Amino acid sequence: MxxxxxxxxxxxxxxxxxxxxxxxxxxxxLLSLAVWALVGLNFGIDFRGGTTIRTQSTGxxxxxxxxxxIAPLDLGDVVISEVFDPGFAAxxxxxxxxxxxxxxxxxxxxxxxxxVEAALQQVDPTITFPSVESVGPKxxxxxxxxxxxxxxxxxxxILFYIWLRFEWQFSVGAVAALFHDVILxxxxxxxxQIRFDLATIAxxxxxxxxxxxxxxxxxxxxxxxxxxxxxxxxxxxxxLSVNETLSRTLxxxxxxxxxxxxxxxxxxxxxxxxxxxxxWGVVVxxxxxxxxxxxxxxxxxxxxxxxxxxxxTGNQFADIDA
Amino acid sequence: MLQFPLFKRVVxxxxxxxxxxxxxxxxxxxxxEQHNDALVEIEKLGATPxxxxxxxxxxxxxPSSLVNLGLDLRGGAHLLAEVKVEEVYxxxxxxxxxxxxxxxxxxxxDVGTFRRVDxxxxxxxxxxxxxxxxxxxxxxxxxxxxxxxSLTGAGASDIEVAGSGAEITVQLSEAxxxxxxxxxxxxxxxxxxxxxxxxxxxxxxxxxxxxxxILIQVPGIGSAAELKALIGTTAQLTFNPVIGxxxxxxxxxxxxxxxxxxxxxxxxxxxISRTPVVTGEELTDAQPAFDQNGRxxxxxxxxxxxxxxxxxxxxENIGAPFAIVLDDEVISxxxxxxxxxxxxxxxxxxxxxxxxxxxxxxxxxGALPAELVFLEERTIGPExxxxxxxxxxxxxxxxxxxxxxxxxxxxxxFGIFANIALILNVFLLFGLLSVIGATLTLPGIAGIVLxxxxxxxxxxxxxxxIREELKTARxxxxxxxxxxxxxxxxxxxANITTFxxxxxxxxxxSGPVRGFSVTLGIGILTSVFTAIYVTxxxxxxxxxxxxxxxxxx
Numbered sequence: 001m002x003x004x005x006x007x008x009x010x011x012x013x014x015x016x017x018x019x020x021x022x023x024x025x026x027x028x029x030l031l032s033l034a035v036w037a038l039v040g041l042n043f044g045i046d047f048r049g050g051t052t053i054r055t056q057s058t059g060x061x062x063x064x065x066x067x068x069x070i071a072p073l074d075l076g077d078v079v080i081s082e083v084f085d086p087g088f089a090a091x092x093x094x095x096x097x098x099x100x101x102x103x104x105x106x107x108x109x110x111x112x113x114x115x116v117e118a119a120l121q122q123v124d125p126t127i128t129f130p131s132v133e134s135v136g137p138k139x140x141x142x143x144x145x146x147x148x149x150x151x152x153x154x155x156x157x158i159l160f161y162i163w164l165r166f167e168w169q170f171s172v173g174a175v176a177a178l179f180h181d182v183i184l185x186x187x188x189x190x191x192x193q194i195r196f197d198l199a200t201i202a203x204x205x206x207x208x209x210x211x212x213x214x215x216x217x218x219x220x221x222x223x224x225x226x227x228x229x230x231x232x233x234x235x236x237x238x239x240l241s242v243n244e245t246l247s248r249t250l251x252x253x254x255x256x257x258x259x260x261x262x263x264x265x266x267x268x269x270x271x272x273x274x275x276x277x278x279x280w281g282v283v284v285x286x287x288x289x290x291x292x293x294x295x296x297x298x299x300x301x302x303x304x305x306x307x308x309x310x311x312x313t314g315n316q317f318a319d320i321d322a
Numbered sequence: 323m324l325q326f327p328l329f330k331r332v333v334x335x336x337x338x339x340x341x342x343x344x345x346x347x348x349x350x351x352x353x354x355e356q357h358n359d360a361l362v363e364i365e366k367l368g369a370t371p372x373x374x375x376x377x378x379x380x381x382x383x384x385p386s387s388l389v390n391l392g393l394d395l396r397g398g399a400h401l402l403a404e405v406k407v408e409e410v411y412x413x414x415x416x417x418x419x420x421x422x423x424x425x426x427x428x429x430x431x432d433v434g435t436f437r438r439v440d441x442x443x444x445x446x447x448x449x450x451x452x453x454x455x456x457x458x459x460x461x462x463x464x465x466x467x468x469x470x471x472s473l474t475g476a477g478a479s480d481i482e483v484a485g486s487g488a489e490i491t492v493q494l495s496e497a498x499x500x501x502x503x504x505x506x507x508x509x510x511x512x513x514x515x516x517x518x519x520x521x522x523x524x525x526x527x528x529x530x531x532x533x534x535x536i537l538i539q540v541p542g543i544g545s546a547a548e549l550k551a552l553i554g555t556t557a558q559l560t561f562n563p564v565i566g567x568x569x570x571x572x573x574x575x576x577x578x579x580x581x582x583x584x585x586x587x588x589x590x591x592x593x594i595s596r597t598p599v600v601t602g603e604e605l606t607d608a609q610p611a612f613d614q615n616g617r618x619x620x621x622x623x624x625x626x627x628x629x630x631x632x633x634x635x636x637x638e639n640i641g642a643p644f645a646i647v648l649d650d651e652v653i654s655x656x657x658x659x660x661x662x663x664x665x666x667x668x669x670x671x672x673x674x675x676x677x678x679x680x681x682x683x684x685x686x687x688g689a690l691p692a693e694l695v696f697l698e699e700r701t702i703g704p705e706x707x708x709x710x711x712x713x714x715x716x717x718x719x720x721x722x723x724x725x726x727x728x729x730x731x732x733x734x735x736f737g738i739f740a741n742i743a744l745i746l747n748v749f750l751l752f753g754l755l756s757v758i759g760a761t762l763t764l765p766g767i768a769g770i771v772l773x774x775x776x777x778x779x780x781x782x783x784x785x786x787x788i789r790e791e792l793k794t795a796r797x798x799x800x801x802x803x804x805x806x807x808x809x810x811x812x813x814x815x816a817n818i819t820t821f822x823x824x825x826x827x828x829x830x831x832s833g834p835v836r837g838f839s840v841t842l843g844i845g846i847l848t849s850v851f852t853a854i855y856v857t858x859x860x861x862x863x864x865x866x867x868x869x870x871x872x873x874x875x
Contacts, residue, residue, distance in 0.1 A: 003731035008789070054706070087713055110547040110699075130703035132546065139402060139697045150830040157822045165815055199765055202827060202835040206772065206842070209823035213776070213816040217783065220812040248779075248786045255728055255782075256775030259721035263771045266720060268713030270394075270706070271764050278772065 005250040010243045014290060015235055015298075021291040025180055032187020039190050044197030047144050049101030049137035051113060054083075055120060057127040058091040066097065069119040075112070076100045085269040094269070101137045147201040151182070154208050162212075166219055167303070173296035174215045177288040181211045184284045185277060199274040207281025210256070214249060214289035221245050222294070226304065234302060238294050246290075253286045326862050334855050338746055341848075344385050344753030353379045354386050387756040390525065391541075392763035392837050395711050397704030398541035399549040403694040405510050405534050407503040410692050411444030411494050414502070416596050418446060418466070418481070418492065419578060425462045432458040438577035439489070446492040453488040460485050463492060470497045503534060509691045511536060514553045516687040535697070546699040558689040559602030561632065564643040564655050566593040585651045586672045592652045594645045599635045601689075604628025608685035610678040611668065618678035619670040622685065629665020637661040648681075714767035721771050722748070729778055733785050736875045739860045740781040743852040747777050750848040755841065763837030773845030779816070780853030783809040788875045798873040799865065806858055813850065821846050 045052050055061075061082045070078055077100040088094065097120075102112065113132055120127050135143075155175055162171035182204055189196050222241040229237055260279040267275055347354040360376035380386060393400050419438065426433050426448075434452030436459070441447050450459060460483055467479035478497035483490065494502060507530055518526045518540060527539040543549050565579055568591045575581045575593050584590040604625050611621040624632055635644070636658050645655045646669055653671045673681070725744065729737040751770065755762065788805030792798070824846065827839030 002734060003728070005732075087709070110550060114547065128703070129701075130706035131701060133700040134546075134698065136697040138404075146830050150826055153830070154823050154826050157826065158819055161819060161822060198831075198835055199838075202765060202831060202838050205823050205827055206838075209820040209842075210776070212819040212823075213779070216815045216819060217812045220815055224808075244790070245786075248782050251732060251782045251786070252776070252779040255725045255778050256772070258724040258728060259771045259775035262721035262724060263714075263717040263768060266713060266717040267768070267771075268710055270710055271768055274765060275768055278768070 004247075005254060006247045008247075010246055012239070012243060012246070014239055014242050015295075018291075018295060022295050025288070025292055028187070029180060029183050032183050032190070035187050035190040039193070041186065041190050041196040042193040044195045044200075045098065045101075045133060045135045045140070046197040047140050047147075049135050049140040051099045051116075051132070051134040053097045053099075053113070053116060053129055054131040055095045055097065055127050056130050057093050057124045059093065059124050059126055061093045061095045062123065063095065065123045066095065066120060069123045070097070070099075070116055073112070073115055073119065075102065075116075083269050085272075087266065087268055101135075101140070143198060147198065150201060150205060151208075154205050155179075158208065158212050162216070162219075166223060169297050169300040169302055170219050172300060173293040174212060174219070176296045177215055177285075177293035178208050178211055180288045180292050181207050181281055181284050185281055188280055189277070194273050194276065197273075199271070200277050203274050203277035203281065206278050207285055210278075210282055211285030211288060214252070214286055215293045217248065218242055218245050218289055218294065219297075222297075226302065230304065234298060234304070238298060242290055242294065249286060249290065253282060256282050326859060331859060334859050337851075338750070338856065341746070341750035341753035344387065344757055345749045345751075346384070347380070347386050347388055348752050348756060350380065351388065354388055358386055358388070385756075387759065389752060389755045390759060390761040391707070391711075392761045392766065392834060393539055393541060393700070393707075394702055394764045394834055395707045395762065396541045397702050397707040398539065399543045399546040400698070400700040400702075401538045401546055401549055401553075401696055402531070402698035403536045403538065403553075403696050405507055405536060406693045406695060407506045407534050408444050408692075410502055410506050411499065412442075413691075414494060415444065415446040415492065416578075420597055421466055422446065422448070422463055422492070425466065426459060429458060429462055433462070440577055444493065448490040448492075450488045450490065456485045456488070456490070459490060463490065470495070470501055506691045507534060507536070509688075510694070513688050513690050514538060517553050517684070518549075520683050520687060536694075542704070544701075546701045550696060550699070553690075553694070558647075558649055559605070559685055560598035560647045561600045561635075562594040562596070562598045562645045562647055563635075563639070564592055564594055564645045567591070567655075568593060582645070582647060582650055582652050584655070585648070585653050592645055592655055594647065594652070598647075599644065600624060600628045600632050602685060603688065604631075605685055605688075608682045610675070610682045613668060613670045617670065618673040618675045619668050620673075620678050620682050620685065621668050622666065624665040626665070629663075632665055632667075633661065633663045637663075710764050710767075714764065718767065718771055718774070722774055725774055725778060729781075733875055735864075736785055736788075736861070739857050739864070740778055740785070740853070742860060743781065743856040744774065744777055746856055747845075747848050747852040748774065750852065751841070751845055754844050754848065760840045760844070761837050762841070763834040765834045765838035766841040769838045769841035769845060773842065773849060776820075777845065777849035777853065780809075780813045780850060781857055783812055784853070784857070785875050792873070792875065798870060801873075802861060802865070806854070810854070813854065817846050817850050 055066075063080045063082065066080050067078065079098040081096050083094040083096055085094075097116070099112075099116070102109075113134065117129055117132075155178060158178065159171045159175050162174045185204055185207060188194075189200065194200075218241060221244055222238060225237045225241050225244075226234075229240075232240075257279065260275060260282065264272065264275045264279055356376045357378075357380035360373045364373050364377065423438075426436055433455035434450055436448050436450045439447040439449050448459075450456060463481075463483045467481045467483075470478045470480050478495055480495055480498040481492055482495045483492050485491075511528060511530055514536060515526075515528050518528065518538070525541060527537065529537045531537045538549065538553065540549055565576075566573075568581070569589055571581060571583070571591055573581050573591060573593060578596055579593055580596050581591050581593050584592060604627060606623050606625045608620055608622045611619050613619040623629075640658050640660060643655045643657045646653045653669060669681075722744075726741045729740050729744075731737070733740065748770070751773065754760075784805050787809040788801050791801035791804045791808075821843060824839045824843035828836055828843065831839055
């Protein structure tokens with residue numbers, strides 16, 4: 001009668017294929033880094049400056065004609081792509097035009113935009129411009145810096161918080177898992193050339209938040225079991241902890257993915273990249289919580305014998321249990 | 323046993339009721355919005371039957387705070403402008419020049435002759451014919467210094483005077499530059515606000531960002547270009563002495579002078595003294611009008627000090643021309659026919675009615691103290707925003723239903739308890755967003771959907787724990803109690819880490835990203851509250867009524 005994603009009692013050995021899963025994670029990370037280095041991210045105007053114009057017309061989008069119309073304006077790199085969405089009406093044809101930041105211009109000129117709009121209206125008189133966004137190179141440089149600070153601050157804050165609540169091995173394990181998630185996300189954005197902009201950074205931070213959430217729940221159970229089963233090998237206690245929390249892990253991922261997939265399909269094209277990043281992050285985040293974070297902790301080892309312990313510096317909050 | 327003191331129950335239900343009441347206006351968005359707008363108009367412009375009727379659409383005793391819709395949902399224009407604060411330094415030096423000239427002239431015996439050298443770095447540079455006079459000249463100029471009028475720069479003087487060889491350089495001190503920058507930005511903010519208000523759009527955001535930037539967001543305006551035309555014009559009006567007239571733009575003007583083009587006559591240039599007689603800042607009023615030939619013109623009136631300066635100047639210079647300069651263009655250069663004592667006058671030019679109206683608005687609002695450079699501009703059409711709202715609404719409903727069904731199937735009766743808490747959670751979230759006046763953006767909607775997905779997490783943790791505790795059973799009541807107790811540390815840790823992320827996003831993010839962080843952060847607060855307290859209260863109430871011997875979670 002009840003919907004159960006996993007049986008009430010599971011005894012999976014999550015370390016049985018540890019070499020394979022951990023190896024796969026490392027290979028995936030290396031691949032991501034390679035794609036990132038070779039292909040690079042498809043930065044949006046937030047990060048490289050320039051202008052994007054969204055066009056909408058009742059006639060079909062003719063990328064070639066648009067390109068020919070804009071070419072005489074001599075604007076350098078112009079990327080035109082058609083946008084598809086199940087939510088569009090039949091006579092709703094949408095394209096995105098991205099124009100690079102113009103050399104020697106600190107600020108954005110409205111004249112250039114007006115010229116482009118006029119040229120496009122020559123091609124298709126029904127064309128309208130639902131959104132026009134321009135970012136100057138000065139601001140885009142600052143946005144990159146802020147974005148990097150945000151991600152670094154998030155990782156540092158979590159490193160610190162987990163260290164405060166658990167032990168340093170746990171915080172290293174958790175942050176390793178987060179790096180894994182962030183790198184794989186960058187990898188998939190590079191490979192698929194999805195536009196990478198400010199919203200994507202917000203998505204990455206959300207992934208960090210979600211993934212740490214998952215990891216912390218497993219760690220929390222591990223901490224509890226380590227106190228309960230003092231003599232059992234660390235590896236077995238870890239397996240027990242993951243098994244005990246497996247149902248919850250999959251339930252939460254399930255509900256979150258359910259919500260995100262609805263948004264991915266129906267939420268419209270404007271936020272699709274953003275939602276895709278979070279959806280992807282929930283999948284890798286769940287995987288890394290189960291297969292990456294605790295492997296790192298196992299590798300680093302955990303101090304088990306608390307009875308004679310005087311090693312309380314830095315983890316005096318370690319065994320608070322609310 | 324499962325104890326729940328009465329006062330706690332009252333507080334929990336009270337908070338939920340409060341959340342529902344506060345969230346309610348959002349269900350009647352357009353009606354409440356018209357009511358609010360009407361109230362503002364009545365306050366400003368007085369009551370009319372239509373306004374009173376619009377206001378009566380929503381009862382006054384109910385809360386009327388709404389979630390603000392961000393630009394990406396409502397449509398409008400967004401500009402990020404940088405104020406060229408350095409320009410003001412040069413203006414200050416131009417203002418200082420006559421004073422310097424006078425003190426040095428009076429001491430010509432000690433100092434010798436001198437002339438001003440042209441610069442373009444915001445300094446005032448003089449060359450003395452006789453370097454011997456340098457110490458005395460420096461001394462005299464330093465006496466013109468005034469203390470800086472700001473808290474941080476207290477004690478410092480406003481100008482720095484340095485001499486090397488035969489050249490004297492006068493510039494604003496660092497403390498004075500800082501306080502000038504601050505004044506310039508504030509003045510710009512104020513003027514932009516007045517100009518945007520003249521157009522009368524709803525809830526514009528005009529904010530200072532960092533040291534020299536201003537963020538302007540105006541919902542409902544057609545395009546960023548339109549907004550730029552409105553606020554980007556400096557509208558710097560000055561009345562300057564005319565020195566000569568020329569057909570050559572590269573005419574040598576002489577130090578302290580400038581060559582400016584005439585607005586109406588092609589190829590005509592005026593050489594004017596850069597130190598104005600009166601500036602637009604001393605205008606008290608400007609109205610569109612018509613001149614004696616029936617052509618559009620602008621009437622203006624000076625304040626008493628401006629009127630006096632203008633009166634004195636016209637009295638002393640009868641027969642000489644003076645230039646009315648707007649944004650470095652000479653609108654006209656009439657010859658002073660007589661002493662003009664009243665401090666009012668008329669600007670005539672080749673205006674259309676629209677232009678004269680626009681000029682009057684700009685003059686009334688005052689001139690921007692410095693030029694604006696636009697670093698970022700975004701226009702979002704209202705239809706795109708509406709499409710996003712529609713798509714977001716559908717996605718949210720589907721996501722919501724999906725999660726509700728999933729929870730009910732997985733946890734049965736307890737799942738339904740969690741669902742009630744989830745529904746209340748969304749109301750609380752909207753209630754809180756309305757009260758703090760948060761702005762809902764498209765990523766913000768995604769934040770709500772994500773919150774819906776993640777909000778059940780706390781309940782999942784608790785229910786899974788209760789299931790486990792039921793195995794080692796000491797009765798259902800004890801299992802429920804232990805379930806809540808033991809799941810708490812994981813819930814707290816998991817939510818604090820996510821909350822940290824929300825705070826970082828809020829601090830470092832801007833615009834839509836910040837909107838996302840607000841819904842995410844508030845979503846965490848409300849979901850922890852509903853998942854821990856509300857479900858517990860529901861379960862306890864249910865348990866007390868039924869007293870089941872066994873429970874199935």
